[in-house]
Amino acid sequence: MTTPLVSALIDTYNQEHFLEQALVSVLEQGLSPAELEIVVVDDGSTDNTASLLKKFAPRVRSIHKKNGGQVSAFNAGVRETHAPIVATLDGDDWWAKGKLRAVLDAFEKNPGVAAVGHGYFKVRDDASCVESVAPEKKYCLNLTSVEAAREARSGCNFLSTSKLAVRRRLIDQIGPVSEQFVFFDAVLMALALVLGGALILNELLCFYRLHGNNLYELRSANLAALRRKYEIVKANADFLPPLLSRASVPPDAVSAFVQPDLLECERLRLILDGGWPWQTFALERKRFREGYVQNSFSYTLFKWFVMASTLFMTPRRFYRMRDWYAEHNLQRFRRKIGEAVPVGIRLRSDL
Numbered sequence: 001m002t003t004p005l006v007s008a009l010i011d012t013y014n015q016e017h018f019l020e021q022a023l024v025s026v027l028e029q030g031l032s033p034a035e036l037e038i039v040v041v042d043d044g045s046t047d048n049t050a051s052l053l054k055k056f057a058p059r060v061r062s063i064h065k066k067n068g069g070q071v072s073a074f075n076a077g078v079r080e081t082h083a084p085i086v087a088t089l090d091g092d093d094w095w096a097k098g099k100l101r102a103v104l105d106a107f108e109k110n111p112g113v114a115a116v117g118h119g120y121f122k123v124r125d126d127a128s129c130v131e132s133v134a135p136e137k138k139y140c141l142n143l144t145s146v147e148a149a150r151e152a153r154s155g156c157n158f159l160s161t162s163k164l165a166v167r168r169r170l171i172d173q174i175g176p177v178s179e180q181f182v183f184f185d186a187v188l189m190a191l192a193l194v195l196g197g198a199l200i201l202n203e204l205l206c207f208y209r210l211h212g213n214n215l216y217e218l219r220s221a222n223l224a225a226l227r228r229k230y231e232i233v234k235a236n237a238d239f240l241p242p243l244l245s246r247a248s249v250p251p252d253a254v255s256a257f258v259q260p261d262l263l264e265c266e267r268l269r270l271i272l273d274g275g276w277p278w279q280t281f282a283l284e285r286k287r288f289r290e291g292y293v294q295n296s297f298s299y300t301l302f303k304w305f306v307m308a309s310t311l312f313m314t315p316r317r318f319y320r321m322r323d324w325y326a327e328h329n330l331q332r333f334r335r336k337i338g339e340a341v342p343v344g345i346r347l348r349s350d351l
Contacts, residue, residue, distance in 0.1 A: 004037045006100055006165075007081035011073040012091030013043040016052055018209065023056055025094035025207075030101065033059065040091075041077035043067050070161075074184040075176045087165035088185070092209045095162070096121075099205040103165045106199055113140065114196030115166045115189065117158035119348070120206040130210060132351035133157070135202045139345055142197040143190075143249045149256040152193050154344025158200045159189040162208060170195055180239045182232045190240055190257070194247045202348060223272060230268040237261040263287055270315035280310040280318055294341035302337055 008026045012019050019040075026038055038060045042049050044067025053062040065076050078086060085107055087100060099118070106116045119134025141152040166188055174191050177184045192198050237258055244254045266283050269275070284307045295303070310318050 002034050004083040005031070005035045006037075006085040006087055006104060007083040008036060008038045008087050008089060008100075009074070009077045009081055010038070010040045010089045010091055011043060011070055011077065011161075012040060012045065012049060013067065013073075014045045014047045014049065015091040016045070016047045016049045018092040019049060019052055022089055022091050022094045023060060025096075026089065027056075027059065028097055029095065029099065030097070036100065037061070037081065037083060039063065039077050039080050041065065041073040043069070043073040069179070069182060071177050071179050071181055071184045078171055081168075084168050085165055086168060086171060089162045092211065093162040094207050094209075096205045096207065102201060102203055102205060106201060107165075107167070110140075110199050112196050113167075113199045114170045115159060115164060115192035115198040116201065117155070117160075117163045117165075117189075117198060118201040118203050118205040119158065120163055120208050121204055123207050123209055125209065125211050127207075132204055132348075134204050134348045134351060135200055136346045136348045137202055139200040140197055141193055141200060143193045143244065143253050143257060145250070146252050146256045149249075149253040151344040152198070153257050153260055154342065155198070155200050156189055158345075159185065159192075159198055161185045163206045164188065166192055167196075178239070181235060186236050186240065187243070190244060191247060194244065194249055200345070204351075226268055227272055230265065230272060233261050233264050233268065237265055259290065263290075267319070271319050275315050277311045277313065277315070277318075280315045281307055284310055291342055292340045293343050296339060298337045299340045303340075 010019075010022060010026070012022075023038070023040070026036075029036065040053060040060055040062045042053065042062060042064045044065060050062075050064060053060065061080070063076055063080060065073070074088070085104065087103060089095065102118070103116050107113070119132070121129055122131040122133065123129055135155070135158065139151070139155060141148070141155050143149050143152055161183070164185055170188070170192055173195060174187070177187045181187055189198065240258055240261075241254050244257065245251070249257075263283065263286065267287075270280055270283065288303050288307070313321075
C-alpha cells in the first residue's frame with residue numbers, strides 16, 4: 001500500500017444535514033486516492049449518518065463507535081490514518097478548494113514546524129458569509145517567552161479543529177489525548193507550539209459554520225450550555241499548565257498562555273452564579289488592560305464608560321447587553337470614535 005501524503009480525519013455526531021458538504025469539500029481538494037486518505041469517525045450518531053457514509057464508500061473509510069466525545073473519536077480515528085500529515089475537520093464545517101495543497105506546501109517549505117493553521121470564513125446555516133477572519137501576514141508561533149506565548153494564544157482560533165493540520169510525529173510523540181480534555185485540538189495546538197511551533201497562513205481556507213450547537217458562539221442567555229462551556233474552559237485552565245510545564249515551557253510563558261482561559265472562567269462564573277457589580281468591573285478592567293497594547297484616547301474613554309456601566313447592573317445583565325451589542329453589529333458606530341490594537345496577531349483589514 002502506498003503511503004498517502006495527507007490524511008483527512010473527520011469527526012461527526014448527528015450531523016447528517018452538514019456532513020455531505022464536509023465530505024464533498026474534502027473530495028474536491030484535487031488530490032488522488034494515492035495522495036489523500038479520508039477517515040470519518042461516527043461517534044455514535046443516532047440520525048442517518050451511517051447511511052450517508054455508505055454513499056461515499058470505499059473512497060471514504062468510516063469508523064462507527066459508541067458515543068464518547070470528540071477526544072475519544074480523535075483517538076479512535078487517528079489510529080486508522082497513515083499519512084505523515086493529518087488534517088482534521090468537524091462534520092459541520094467544510095474546506096475551501098486548495099486548502100490541502102496550501103497546507104502541504106507550507107509543511108514542505110517549513111520542515112521544522114509541527115502544525116499549520118489558517119484563516120477562515122464564518123458562515124450561517126444557510127451558507128451566507130458572516131465574517132472573514134485571517135491574519136494580516138504569516139505568523140510562526142511558539143511558547144519560548146511571555147511575549148511569544150501571548151501572541152500564540154491570540155492565534156489559537158486559527159488552529160482549532162477544522163483549520164488544524166499536524167505532523168504525525170507530533171501525534172506519535174504525545175500519544176493518545178487524555179480524556180480530561182473535551183476537545184483534542186486544545187492539546188495538539190498547545191504541544192505543537194512547544195514541539196516545533198505552528199505556522200499560521202493568511203489565507204482563507206475553511207468555512208466555520210455558526211449554529212445553535214457551537215460552543216464558542218454561545219450567548220449569555222443560554223445558561224445550560226454556558227455551564228458546559230465553563231466546565232470545558234476550566235478543564236483547559238486546570239490541565240494545560242502541568243502539561244506545558246512537563247514540556248519545559250517557562251512558567252511565566254505558561255501563565256501568559258492560559259491567562260485568557262482564567263479570565264473567561266471568571267466571566268462565565270459571574271454569568272452563571274452571579275456576583276457583585278464591582279467584580280464585573282474588576283474583571284473587565286483586567287481584560288482591557290491585558291487584551292490591548294495600544295489605544296486611542298477616545299477609545300479608552302469609551303471603554304471606561306462601558307466598564308463604569310458594570311457598577312449599575314448585575315453581571316448577567318451586563319453580559320446580556322454586551323451580547324445584544326455584538327448581535328446588532330453596533331461596533332460599526334463605536335469604530336467612528338477610535339480603535340485599539342489587540343495583543344498578538346493582527347488581522348487582515350482588506351476583508
